[in-house]
Amino acid sequence: MNILILAAGTRNKVVQYFKKTFEGVGKVIATDASRLAPAIYEADSYYIVPPITAPGYIDVILDICKKERINGVLSLIDPELSLLAANEEKFKSIGTTVIGSSFDLCEMSLDKMQMYKWLVEHSYNCARSWMNKEKFYKAVDAGEISYPVFLKPARGSASINISKVYNMDTIDVIFNHENGIMIQEFLNGQEIGADVYIDMISGEVVSIFTKKKIVMRAGETDKAVSFKNQELFDLIERFVLEAGYKGQIDIDIFDVNGVYYISEVNPRFGGGYPHAYESGCDHMRLILNNLKGETNQRLIGSYDDGIYMMKYNEVMINRGI
Ligand SMILES: Nc1ncnc2c1ncn2[C@@H]1O[C@H](COP(=O)(O)OP(=O)(O)O)[C@@H](O)[C@H]1O
Ligand SMILES: [Mg+2]
Known part of the structure; x- marks a missing residue:
């Protein structure tokens, strides 16, 4: 049983844990676009691959899977999850299982507004959210929501560009400079x-x-x-x-x-x-x-x-x- 870990980056421990579990059972192989990704050196062997956005990237990964007789493949970074899911059948045809969720779920998880809509539709408690600031201001006027609120990119990650906001002026400034920002009820x-x-x-x-x-x-x-x-x-x-x-x-x-x-x-x-x-x-x-x-x-x-x-x-x- 061989496993391929894509975009291993700095997740050294994840590679070490796979090695422990796969010891005597099979190989752990890792990839990254950079030679300076320390986690790849923890694996039994590694490949330096093109960036995930490069044309033909998936074919490179499929070739590695064929050559190394990989049974399961997974990625450690968000933008690659949908790509793997979209190519699940290609991997299956060469005997490799994509360890992950469906394409639609990967896409929904990347988009916090889509996630919010799903949660509301299915009656789960979640922070009320707006992409449209005028609608948000109306909700403030109607007394449905009050400051502070939390602003973050709907397709963000790693807490980049997040802020706790106390007034309308700040929201206007942020919306003037950034696209795709969502306003969320502040969860205290x-x-x-x-x-x-x-x-x-x-x-x-x-x-x-x-x-x-x-x-x-x-x-x-x-x-x-x-x-x-x-x-x-x-x-x-x-x-x-x-x-x-x-x-x-x-x-x-x-x-x-x-x-x-x-x-x-x-x-x-x-x-x-x-x-x-x-x-x-x-x-x-x-x-x-x-x-x-x-x-x-x-x-x-x-x-x-x-x-x-x-x-x-x-x-x-x-x-x-
Ligand atoms: N509605 C919220 N109220 C208060 N804090 C929040 C809220 N949403 C996010 N945060 C804080 O911001 C961090 C990053 O937000 P999150 O939605 O997890 O995006 P990502 O991890 O993709 O950057 C969270 O770990 C949490 O600390
Ligand atoms: Mg988070």
Whole structure:
């Protein structure tokens, strides 16, 4: 069983975990567009590939899959998820499973406004959102919403261009300079991250790990602590099944005075996944089992409360790359 990790970047731990799980079973191969992506050097072998936007990119990846007899392929970056999903059949025809969600779900997860509409239609608690500032001002006048509000690009990531805004003047300035900004109700509560695995064969939710975020830095969870709550597990399971996600996903949730609000989904391994793995949620094993054709047993919340994660920097020294 061989696995290919695309856009490995700086996700060294994800590659290390796959290596541990695949030891004696198969190879872990990684790609990146840059030679200076440290995670590729953790793999059994690596390929430097063109950027995902280059013509013929998918053919390069398909060739690697054929040559290396890859059973499963996944990407660690958002813009590549839809591309993989769109080419799922091509991968299938050469015996490679795309570990991820459908094209439509990948697209919906990239677009926070589309996600918002889905959540409203399906009656999940979520922050009220507007793309049209005039409609938002009308809602303010009608007393439906009040400042502060949260502004972010509807197709953003890594917390780039986010701001807490207290008045109309600031909204006008931001809207004059940026396109595709969404105005969102400000959620004043505890931020939660969930790492979830949905069995690729049965479609069941088989593992959920939840943590309270303590400190965020550069769009990532820097410090967090694990916790368990049955109501939250039930909500996550219902949401994930109704939406139809598959494989590994990462969900942002807010707890506002005891009410859970779903904020966004990244249908891939999130930057905070090591916390789940080190607490006992080995999703690499769940992937391996699925690739072997085996369905995973449902084992939700099989970790301890109160496990802390604190990130720190590492360096890789490599001569002659
Ligand atoms: N409605 C909101 N109210 C308060 N804080 C928010 C809200 N939406 C997002 N945030 C904060 O901004 C961060 C980034 O927003 P998010 O929607 O997760 O986008 P992305 O992770 O794709 O950049 C979140 O982790 C959270 O800290
Ligand atoms: Mg987020």
